[in-house]
Amino acid sequence: SPVEWPPSSSSWPPANAPPAGTASPYSGPTYSPPPYNTTGANSTQQCRRTEVLVLGAGVAGITASQALSENGVSDFIIVEYNSDIGGRVAHTTFGNDSNGNPYIVELGANWVQGIQSPGGPSNPIWTLAQKYNVTNTYSNYSDILTYDQTGYNDYSVLLNDYEDAYATLEQDAGTILTENLQDRSVRTGLSLSNWNPARDAQKQAVEWWEWDWEFAFPPEESSQVFGIVNYNTTFYQFSEDNNYVFDQRGFNTFIKGEASTFLSPDDPRLLLNTIVTNISYTPDSVTVYNEDGTCLTAAHAICTFSLGVLQSNTLTFSPPLPNWKQTSLASFAMGTYTKIFLQFPTTFWPVDTQFLLYASPTTRGYYPVWQSLSTPGFLEGSNILFVTVVDQQSYTVEAQTDAQTQVQVMTVLREMFPNITVPEPVAFMYPRWASTPWAYGSYSNWPVGTSLAMHQNLRANVGGNLWFAGEATSSEYFGFLHGAYFEGKEVGTRIAEVVVGERSCAVGNGTGVQCGDGEVYYEVLHGTTPVEEYGIRNGWDVTSFQTVGDV
Numbered sequence: 001s002p003v004e005w006p007p008s009s010s011s012w013p014p015a016n017a018p019p020a021g022t023a024s025p026y027s028g029p030t031y032s033p034p035p036y037n038t039t040g041a042n043s044t045q046q047c048r049r050t051e052v053l054v055l056g057a058g059v060a061g062i063t064a065s066q067a068l069s070e071n072g073v074s075d076f077i078i079v080e081y082n083s084d085i086g087g088r089v090a091h092t093t094f095g096n097d098s099n100g101n102p103y104i105v106e107l108g109a110n111w112v113q114g115i116q117s118p119g120g121p122s123n124p125i126w127t128l129a130q131k132y133n134v135t136n137t138y139s140n141y142s143d144i145l146t147y148d149q150t151g152y153n154d155y156s157v158l159l160n161d162y163e164d165a166y167a168t169l170e171q172d173a174g175t176i177l178t179e180n181l182q183d184r185s186v187r188t189g190l191s192l193s194n195w196n197p198a199r200d201a202q203k204q205a206v207e208w209w210e211w212d213w214e215f216a217f218p219p220e221e222s223s224q225v226f227g228i229v230n231y232n233t234t235f236y237q238f239s240e241d242n243n244y245v246f247d248q249r250g251f252n253t254f255i256k257g258e259a260s261t262f263l264s265p266d267d268p269r270l271l272l273n274t275i276v277t278n279i280s281y282t283p284d285s286v287t288v289y290n291e292d293g294t295c296l297t298a299a300h301a302i303c304t305f306s307l308g309v310l311q312s313n314t315l316t317f318s319p320p321l322p323n324w325k326q327t328s329l330a331s332f333a334m335g336t337y338t339k340i341f342l343q344f345p346t347t348f349w350p351v352d353t354q355f356l357l358y359a360s361p362t363t364r365g366y367y368p369v370w371q372s373l374s375t376p377g378f379l380e381g382s383n384i385l386f387v388t389v390v391d392q393q394s395y396t397v398e399a400q401t402d403a404q405t406q407v408q409v410m411t412v413l414r415e416m417f418p419n420i421t422v423p424e425p426v427a428f429m430y431p432r433w434a435s436t437p438w439a440y441g442s443y444s445n446w447p448v449g450t451s452l453a454m455h456q457n458l459r460a461n462v463g464g465n466l467w468f469a470g471e472a473t474s475s476e477y478f479g480f481l482h483g484a485y486f487e488g489k490e491v492g493t494r495i496a497e498v499v500v501g502e503r504s505c506a507v508g509n510g511t512g513v514q515c516g517d518g519e520v521y522y523e524v525l526h527g528t529t530p531v532e533e534y535g536i537r538n539g540w541d542v543t544s545f546q547t548v549g550d551v
């Protein structure tokens with residue numbers, strides 16, 4: 001049995017139960033579990049029943065539930081680890097303003113990426129940001145100053161060189177995709193486009209800003225085809241703009257707003273502070289067992305847990321997931337992206353500049369991208385700067401103490417501003433995403449040489465009734481909020497069709513409704529996927545050959 005049942009006294013109450021709830025309109029519904037089932041984990045007799053279980057209350061869980069609701073399925077339960085909804089759209093208080101009130105800063109998602117071109121489709125996250133008046137400002141990526149260990153040093157011309165190489169990289173990606181050639185790394189593609197940073201620290205910093213900062217992995221570990229598709233479908237389809245959110249209610253305001261369209265305050269269908277430890281599935285049902293000893297059973301379940309959680313050994317499946325699913329879970333990559341926040345007594349850096357890029361003479365990706373929130377249009381006058389690291393440098397800072405990281409960060413800042421007496425920060429903070437047990441990382445990336453067929457196996461349902469959705473299951477928009485949005489909505493809608501179909505069958509009205517509609521998966525995987533197989537069923541909603549404006 002994958003779970004201890006009934007829980008022993010040592011596991012009760014759970015040691016890592018989430019902290020008591022923060023203020024939320026959806027604070028924990030009071031649900032009393034039935035008396036413990038003593039016949040073993042395989043019996044679902046005593047578990048609370050529902051039609052659809054939605055596992056996770058991030059963007060995908062909420063859009064999936066909303067789609068269920070809008071398509072006539074109201075009998076669902078959302079199970080969420082945390083005391084609030086939003087998942088990786090998460091904020092906290094940081095520092096103080098001049099009145100002593102703390103600022104709100106985003107630990108996770110921060111930008112609406114790709115908004116809308118005139119007359120073109122809108123990124124749904126942009127539509128919702130406008131609907132809920134989420135405070136945001138256009139991030140001007142041209143508003144950047146370049147530094148190295150000697151201080152200010154203008155190497156911004158390298159940004160143009162990279163962009164010239166990128167134009168070739170993206171054209172080559174299109175050729176590989178249409179001619180069904182073997183995918184390769186972005187490093188290989190850049191090299192073939194005459195971009196070779198080798199050990200040139202300034203070129204490495206520019207490359208990091210242009211690639212790693214978005215994908216949370218270096219070019220060596222990123223697919224040329226699918227990295228370009230990801231960029232293309234977001235930034236050419238919607239727009240090239242990234243709008244930075246600094247709403248003092250928190251970015252998750254838009255998710256809470258959408259949740260309130262189908263959940264009432266204290267809705268008993270939302271179970272917060274509930275940690276799923278086992279998912280048991282049969283051809284007829286899915287049952288989840290929770291750390292608090294409760295269990296829930298349903299005809300269908302949508303698992304929206306992050307790729308990091310699915311790759312961890314904190315969650316078990318009974319029976320174990322089939323090989324094709326385990327292989328796909330192991331094939332995709334979960335990245336880590338860490339924002340390190342500092343508040344100072346003054347704004348000693350150029351206040352009218354949004355970004356500062358630092359080239360470490362020794363280590364690629366060592367505290368490279370700095371962003372000023374004190375700049376007009378943001379949290380003006382806040383004296384807050386933050387620096388972002390990803391991948392190996394994220395793992396390093398996660399393993400260090402805050403004090404150790406602060407020393408390194410301050411050494412870099414003093415190299416960047418050799419003529420200024422840089423003060424110590426009055427506040428310092430960063431999250432540790434790679435070790436956060438409900439995320440185990442920040443967002444996913446498409447590794448080198450991994451086919452669409454393999455990605456389809458990440459999306460595909462198991463046993464017909466255990467479905468998967470989230471940013472990682474989005475073939476085109478993986479990593480992004482809008483990827484999670486579309487995937488949740490798609491699976492919620494599909495399950496609603498199945499559920500409504502089953503009801504029709506159950507009343508025997510003779511309409512011949514199909515009662516199940518399983519996802520396609522590939523038992524035998526080929527290295528590349530012919531372009532004619534790219535369609536809505538494997539998540540290919542729009543053509544990846546997007547162009548900007550009239551081009």
Ligand SMILES: Cc1cc2nc3c(=O)[nH]c(=O)nc-3n(C[C@H](O)[C@H](O)[C@H](O)COP(=O)(O)OP(=O)(O)OC[C@H]3O[C@@H](n4cnc5c(N)ncnc54)[C@H](O)[C@@H]3O)c2cc1C
Pocket residue numbers: 055056057058059060061079080081082085086087088089107108109110111112113274275276277304305306309315337338339433437438439441442443469470471472479480481482483484
């Ligand atoms: C640092 C960082 C920066 C980012 N920046 C951006 C950005 O600027 N723009 C952008 O578009 N995207 C960004 N993203 C990505 C974006 O946040 C995600 O794509 C999106 O929020 C994922 O939503 P989801 O519903 O797929 O998953 P999640 O938000 O992870 O939702 C899954 C839910 O499942 C819950 N859960 C997990 N395990 C369990 C369990 N065992 N039991 C019960 N519940 C569980 C979690 O608590 C979570 O609420 C960023 C992410 C991070 C972390």
